[in-house]
Amino acid sequence: MPQIPEQPQDTLATEEGPSPSEPALSAELLAEAVRQAPVAISITDAHANIIYVNPSFTETTGYAPEQSIGRNESMLSDKRTPKQVYEELWGRLQAQQPWHGCLVNRHRDGGRYLADLTIAPILDKNQRTTHYIGMHRDITEVFRLEQQVLNQKVLIETVVDSMPVATLLLDEAKNVLLDNRMYKALVSDLRLEQPTRLIIDALRKDMGEEWNKLKHSGLTFRNRELRIDLGGSRMPKWYACSGAWFSRGDDSVDGFFEEKRQTYLLLILNDVTQQKKHEEEMRINAMRALMSEEERIQSLRETLSAAIHHIQAPLNLLTAAKTLLARRGQDQSNQALNDILEQILSSGENSVRRLKNCLPDVDAARMTPVNLNQLLHETIILLTDRLLASGIVVDWKPSPVLPSLTGMEHRLRTLFKQIIENAIDAMNQGGCVIRELRIATWSDDQLVHVRFEDTGPGIPDDLRTKVFEPFFSTKTGGARPHTGMGLALAQEVINQHQGLIRIDPGYRDGCRIDVQFNLRSAHAKRPYAHG
Numbered sequence: 001m002p003q004i005p006e007q008p009q010d011t012l013a014t015e016e017g018p019s020p021s022e023p024a025l026s027a028e029l030l031a032e033a034v035r036q037a038p039v040a041i042s043i044t045d046a047h048a049n050i051i052y053v054n055p056s057f058t059e060t061t062g063y064a065p066e067q068s069i070g071r072n073e074s075m076l077s078d079k080r081t082p083k084q085v086y087e088e089l090w091g092r093l094q095a096q097q098p099w100h101g102c103l104v105n106r107h108r109d110g111g112r113y114l115a116d117l118t119i120a121p122i123l124d125k126n127q128r129t130t131h132y133i134g135m136h137r138d139i140t141e142v143f144r145l146e147q148q149v150l151n152q153k154v155l156i157e158t159v160v161d162s163m164p165v166a167t168l169l170l171d172e173a174k175n176v177l178l179d180n181r182m183y184k185a186l187v188s189d190l191r192l193e194q195p196t197r198l199i200i201d202a203l204r205k206d207m208g209e210e211w212n213k214l215k216h217s218g219l220t221f222r223n224r225e226l227r228i229d230l231g232g233s234r235m236p237k238w239y240a241c242s243g244a245w246f247s248r249g250d251d252s253v254d255g256f257f258e259e260k261r262q263t264y265l266l267l268i269l270n271d272v273t274q275q276k277k278h279e280e281e282m283r284i285n286a287m288r289a290l291m292s293e294e295e296r297i298q299s300l301r302e303t304l305s306a307a308i309h310h311i312q313a314p315l316n317l318l319t320a321a322k323t324l325l326a327r328r329g330q331d332q333s334n335q336a337l338n339d340i341l342e343q344i345l346s347s348g349e350n351s352v353r354r355l356k357n358c359l360p361d362v363d364a365a366r367m368t369p370v371n372l373n374q375l376l377h378e379t380i381i382l383l384t385d386r387l388l389a390s391g392i393v394v395d396w397k398p399s400p401v402l403p404s405l406t407g408m409e410h411r412l413r414t415l416f417k418q419i420i421e422n423a424i425d426a427m428n429q430g431g432c433v434i435r436e437l438r439i440a441t442w443s444d445d446q447l448v449h450v451r452f453e454d455t456g457p458g459i460p461d462d463l464r465t466k467v468f469e470p471f472f473s474t475k476t477g478g479a480r481p482h483t484g485m486g487l488a489l490a491q492e493v494i495n496q497h498q499g500l501i502r503i504d505p506g507y508r509d510g511c512r513i514d515v516q517f518n519l520r521s522a523h524a525k526r527p528y529a530h531g
Helices: 027-036 055-061 083-094 140-162 181-190 195-207 209-217 273-327 332-358 372-382 384-389 409-430 486-496
Strands: 040-045 050-053 099-106 112-123 129-138 166-170 176-179 220-228 237-249 261-271 368-370 393-397 405-407 436-443 447-454 500-503 511-518
Touching: 040 055, 055 129, 083 099, 083 112, 112 140, 140 176, 166 181, 166 195, 181 195, 181 261, 195 209, 195 220, 195 237, 195 261, 209 220, 237 273, 273 332, 273 372, 368 372, 368 409, 372 384, 372 393, 372 409, 372 436, 372 447, 384 409, 405 409, 409 436, 409 447, 409 486, 409 511, 486 500
Parallel strands: 393 436
Antiparallel strands: 040 050, 040 129, 099 112, 112 129, 166 176, 166 261, 220 237, 237 261, 368 405, 436 447, 447 511, 500 511
């Protein structure tokens, strides 16, 4: 068997000899280590002619020592390796630096294989290159598997990118690992910071405990609708959200000996805005007709309520007079007057009773999940004609995603309508030069907040409570009669939802009204107030 050529002593140790602290290695031990190395090793002269190969070289290339020693290393070349690779290889070696890379080699039986090769120059004491040592291994199968994984990755990414719906893959920290062009278009369209976290947080709040149950069971959810309000003049966006959880092994070094699994969420967002917009248009057209009828009924209720209120006041005075007369005694003149008062009171009470019977019934409303952003948006659309006619600019700043509130949809819409109409009337009455209505929504862990700000004359401090009383109004004149029922009706709706309505006493640029609702329960025991 060919042996490793004996190296000059000065290439194995420094001129001073081996360090006393480093045990010297025998030439036999070095030769045996190279012979038994599990990597193909060859040693050539300065012209790349082979002078030694180890058994692993024979196993990898198919060339026995007698078939390779004396031949040039180029015998392994398949000629498919680009010329530039060889130029780089020899450039490094001529600079007396090692080179590492991959070459396409040819096995003795004619088959090609991919060689992961390292070549290093061996220098004499005058720093001249005398030999080269090469080590390589066959990585054909590794390369094939890597390419297969890469091709599968490209195929998956191509399929995902071609999907007509926004698709993204998230880890447990809500980081986006994979997305497609439709999701990138969604992000560009929304123009929101971290829309992914916003969407995930909104879905978790909407689904509650169901989210964690599905996640831990590796199950899916489908077509959970999510509304994102963009504010200003931009239309809200609607998405039907579907998701699937799955887990796989951790590919970091921490999972080499101990299996660790990571959970991922594949989320699909289907834009259903056009469908929802069409539904909203039909709903608003229906609401316009309904609102016209409701306004007629409400006007009748207010008229009858006002009549009852005004009749009841003198009846109360007559009752007081009757009581006072009874205290004076039972002479004949007092008795006659008392009989007259009895007749008047009886007639008045009968009239009040008839008027109450004529009051139109209020339809019973049931509690359902409602989105206050949607109700406010629809109310603004319904009142657009009045707002434009009054020259009022609406600054609409909703929270992009607002959690659902359990409430009576129709009554809440009436609440917002009354507040906005009150602001319109106030700005018209005040003759304001700048006419702006600002509406904002936001939420925290327990409350949903709605704020209305107008640039009208505001409400004096001494009237902040009285404006919520029936038949009290700060508005005078104008073509429309003012019965003073607007904020009283708003207060009634607030009471039905155990909420709070408050006029900010510190706001001096008009009127600011804050409304709050409890997210936990529509009937939570909490104080409600106004003023």
